[in-house]
Amino acid sequence: MSNSIIEIKDLQFAYSRQMTLQDINLTITPGDFVAMIGPNGGGKTTLLKLMVGLLEPLAGTVCISGQPVDKASHLIGYVPQDVSINRSFPISVLDVVLMGKLGPGSRWKRNRAANRQEAMETLDRLGMAEYAQRKIGELSGGERQRVFIARALVTNPQLLLLDEPTANVDTEGQAELYSILKELNKDITVLVVSHEWIVISTYVKSIACVNRQLHFHHRPEINAEMMQSMYPHHSLKEVCPVELVAHGIPHRVLHTHEDESHD
Amino acid sequence: MIEALQFDFMQNALAAGLLASLIGGIMGTLVIVNRIVFLSGGIAHASYGGIGLAFFFGWPFLAGTLGFAVAAALLMATISLRARHRSDTIIGVVWAVGMAIGIVLLDLTPGYNVDLMSYLFGSILTVPASDLWIMAALSVLICGFVFLFYPDILALSYDEEFAMIRGTPVRLIYYLMIVLLAVTIVMVIQVVGLILIIALLTIPPYIVEKYARSLFQMMVGASLIGSFFTVVGLYLSYRFDLTSGAAIILVAGVGFFAVTLIEQISVRRQRLETWHKFEREEQGHVS
Numbered sequence: 001m002s003n004s005i006i007e008i009k010d011l012q013f014a015y016s017r018q019m020t021l022q023d024i025n026l027t028i029t030p031g032d033f034v035a036m037i038g039p040n041g042g043g044k045t046t047l048l049k050l051m052v053g054l055l056e057p058l059a060g061t062v063c064i065s066g067q068p069v070d071k072a073s074h075l076i077g078y079v080p081q082d083v084s085i086n087r088s089f090p091i092s093v094l095d096v097v098l099m100g101k102l103g104p105g106s107r108w109k110r111n112r113a114a115n116r117q118e119a120m121e122t123l124d125r126l127g128m129a130e131y132a133q134r135k136i137g138e139l140s141g142g143e144r145q146r147v148f149i150a151r152a153l154v155t156n157p158q159l160l161l162l163d164e165p166t167a168n169v170d171t172e173g174q175a176e177l178y179s180i181l182k183e184l185n186k187d188i189t190v191l192v193v194s195h196e197w198i199v200i201s202t203y204v205k206s207i208a209c210v211n212r213q214l215h216f217h218h219r220p221e222i223n224a225e226m227m228q229s230m231y232p233h234h235s236l237k238e239v240c241p242v243e244l245v246a247h248g249i250p251h252r253v254l255h256t257h258e259d260e261s262h263d
Numbered sequence: 264m265i266e267a268l269q270f271d272f273m274q275n276a277l278a279a280g281l282l283a284s285l286i287g288g289i290m291g292t293l294v295i296v297n298r299i300v301f302l303s304g305g306i307a308h309a310s311y312g313g314i315g316l317a318f319f320f321g322w323p324f325l326a327g328t329l330g331f332a333v334a335a336a337l338l339m340a341t342i343s344l345r346a347r348h349r350s351d352t353i354i355g356v357v358w359a360v361g362m363a364i365g366i367v368l369l370d371l372t373p374g375y376n377v378d379l380m381s382y383l384f385g386s387i388l389t390v391p392a393s394d395l396w397i398m399a400a401l402s403v404l405i406c407g408f409v410f411l412f413y414p415d416i417l418a419l420s421y422d423e424e425f426a427m428i429r430g431t432p433v434r435l436i437y438y439l440m441i442v443l444l445a446v447t448i449v450m451v452i453q454v455v456g457l458i459l460i461i462a463l464l465t466i467p468p469y470i471v472e473k474y475a476r477s478l479f480q481m482m483v484g485a486s487l488i489g490s491f492f493t494v495v496g497l498y499l500s501y502r503f504d505l506t507s508g509a510a511i512i513l514v515a516g517v518g519f520f521a522v523t524l525i526e527q528i529s530v531r532r533q534r535l536e537t538w539h540k541f542e543r544e545e546q547g548h549v550s
Contacts, residue, residue, distance in 0.1 A: 052428050078428050089296055089421055090475035099418045102429045135476060155429070 004066070005030045005159050005189045006051060011060030013046060020046050024060070024214045028206075030158070033182070034191045035204040042211035044193045045081070048163055051191075052078050065158060077152030077188075079162040082144060087137040093147050094119055094132040100154035115154075122150045126180060142173030149180065160184060162192045178203045267501045272388050276507065279390045279454045280493035282398040287463030288486030289405055290447050292478060293440060295468040296420045302339055302441075303464055305354040307448050307457050309335040309361025311382060315368030328449050335361055336445035340438065384508035385456025387497075394454055401450050408443060409482070412436055417478050459508040463489050466515045470522050492518060 004027045011024040021043045028034055036044050049055040050062055053069035064072035077100075097119040123129045126146045136144060145165050152160055162181075166174040181190050182203050192204070209215045267273045294303050310332035317327025339357050343350030409416065415436050418426035427433045451460045471484035496511030503510075 049424075054424055054427060073428050073430055076428065078425060080422065080424055085422055086296065086298075088472060090472055090477055090481045091417070091421055092476055095417070095477060096421070099414075099421065099425065100429070102414055102418050102426065102431055133476075151425070 003030065004028060005032070005064065006191070007061075007063045007066075008051075009061050009063075011050065011062065012058045013043075013050060013055065014058060015046075019212060021050075021210075021214075022212055026208065026214055026216060028189065028191070030189050031185070032189050032191075033185045033203065033205040034189075034208055035206070036191060036193045036208045036210055037195065038210040040195060044195075044210045045163055047210055047214070048161055048191075048193055052076055052161060074155065075158045077155050077157030077160045079145070079148045079152050079160070079165055081163045082141060082148070082165075082168050089137065091136055092132070093123070093128065093134050093136055093139070096136050096147055097123060097151045097154055100151040119150070119154055122153050123147070125153075126150050140173070141168030142170070142177060145169060145173075145177055146180070149184075153184070157188060159189045159191070162190070164193055164195070166194065267498070272390075273497075273501065275390045275392065275395060276387045276497060277494070278395050279387055279398065280497055280511065281490050282395065282402055283451050283455050283460070283463055284467070284489030284493050285402055285486045286398070286405060286447050286451060287460065288467055288484075288489050289409060289482045290444055291464035291468040291489075292471075292482045292485050293416070293420065294444065294464050295472060296478065296481075297440075299441075299444075300465055301351060301354055302336075302343065303444060303448065304461060305339050305358040305361075306332055306336045306445050307452060307461060308358045309339075310445075310449050310452065311365035312361035312363075312368075313365070313449070314382070315365035315372075318372045319368040325449075329446060331361070332445045332449045333442055336441050337438065340441040344434075344437070381456070382452065383457050384506055385452065385454055385459055387455050387459075387507045390454050398450060398454065401447065405443060405447065408439065412439075413479070416440070420478070455511075456508045459512055462512045462515050463493075466519050467492070470519060473526075488518070489515075 006026060006028040008024050008026040011021060012019065013021040013024075024047065036047065038044050046055065050057055051064070051069070053062075053073060062069050064075050067075075094116070098115060101115045101119070120129060120132060123132055126149060128143065128146050128150060131139060131143065131147075136147065139147065145168075149160075149162070149165075152162075160181075165177055165181075169177060181192065184190060205218075207217045209217070268277065294300055310328055312335070313328035313331025314324075316322065316331055317324045320327070335357055339350075339354050342353045346353075415426065415431045415433075418429065418431055419433050419436055423433055448460055451463075455463075467485035467489040468481060470488055471481050475481035475484055492515040493511050496514040497507055499505060499514065500507035500510035
């Protein structure tokens with residue numbers, strides 16, 4: 001048995017004529033907090049969908065906790081991109097969270113009271129209990145993300161996968177979300193897809209850079225070489241927005257490649 | 264209205280209208296939240312091809328239309344699942360081709376021709392009791408489907424990917440829903456016509472959507488509002504001797520625009536109130 005929570009071997013994937021992902025190898029150990037970063041269209045979301053089994057690789061394998069993905073879905077808590085969800089949908093916050101209790105065969109052994117209680121406790125843990133009866137569309141972007149995290153958590157996952165959780169969230173809310181994730185990371189492995197990658201560097205333990213290929217870095221140092229490999233057509237100044245430095249977030253962008261190899 | 268109900272045909276028309284409202288409210292809710300209004304229109308129009316087929320080959324009417332509509336619906340649903348960004352085009356093609364097949368086959372059938380107007384607007388005033396029983400059975404079937412699969416339908420409609428990961432048989436339930444939709448459309452078209460079924464599928468659920476707090480509430484609300492439109496429309500058609508299907512649709516249309524207008528006005532009033540309140544507070548600070 002391996003002691004990896006995610007193990008991807010020689011994975012290849014293409015939607016049509018171009019390779020979307022090639023030669024992907026990735027091993028993530030339990031307890032890690034990984035940020036998956038890279039340019040738009042670089043294959044981040046595709047890789048995430050391969051990890052949860054929504055897509056199948058052309059070649060190679062994806063294992064979650066040593067099992068193939070289709071047998072491991074109960075280990076995964078998934079938080080999809082907010083944009084893909086219909087906001088005017090008539091559904092309460094509590095009912096969204098209860099969706100996490102859905103599973104094969106659960107229809108016949110509905111345990112309503114216990115499920116509701118667990119959903120309420122999870123909402124409470126995320127500071128969202130008072131919103132339980134509100135319609136999901138009435139919440140702000142950050143509040144909605146917490147509800148989706150709660151929905152993922154009631155599945156009791158060992159691995160939490162989030163796709164661009166901060167896309168519709170203001171800067172303050174982003175920091176709150178990441179401290180929630182940091183707290184959750186005490187018990188479970190967390191993997192976040194993001195393109196606002198400089199903001200996350202203070203929270204995560206590892207960074208996976210995805211731009212058709214994958215480079216894994218065990219320490220959250222974003223260096224010039226990483227940026228060059230992902231944004232080859234831009235100079236450093238273009239991809240490193242100065243205002244992020246001004247917000248006082250520890251900024252480790254300029255570590256050189258030599259520094260990393262000495263570690 | 265009471266006096267009108269002495270007539271058998273009026274009782275039947277009312278029962279047919281109410282059943283159509285119930286079915287339309289439930290299936291229409293699913294159509295609206297899954298954003299398959301265009302697909303429903305495609306099924307409704309393409310099913311005319313089934314009418315042509317049934318007459319041309321002398322098949323039993325229901326077998327021909329149901330078979331054709333379900334096949335066309337599954338074709339459109341499959342293609343739109345595979346290539347989402349192209350689905351509107353494909354539906355448009357099937358929509359048009361299905362209808363053309365129906366018209367040409369009816370041209371080629373000697374003798375009796377189906378009246379296109381009754382296909383469009385139905386003949387709710389001449390509904391035979393047997394059709395009522397079929398619609399009642401269909402209502403039971405649809406209610407059963409929703410009751411059995413409610414959590415899965417909810418998850419599928421709200422967030423298909425999440426439902427898939429949780430192991431919900433998303434594809435199966437989606438196709439079941441499409442088949443039921445096709446059956447609904449065919450059965451209800453016979454009674455109330457193509458245009459009325461599209462109106463009942465879209466207008467009442469849309470009006471209720473903003474106020475409903477759950478899918479179930481939306482279904483109930485849409486069925487009730489649809490019934491109200493039907494009753495009022497039927498009364499007007501009786502009182503002023505109008506085409507009943509069209510009268511019901513116009514009542515629903517007036518309801519739709521009235522609700523939209525009232526919502527606009529109330530939003531504007533809220534904004535003004537917020538501003539006035541702000542001004543009063545400002546003045547309080549000054550004095």
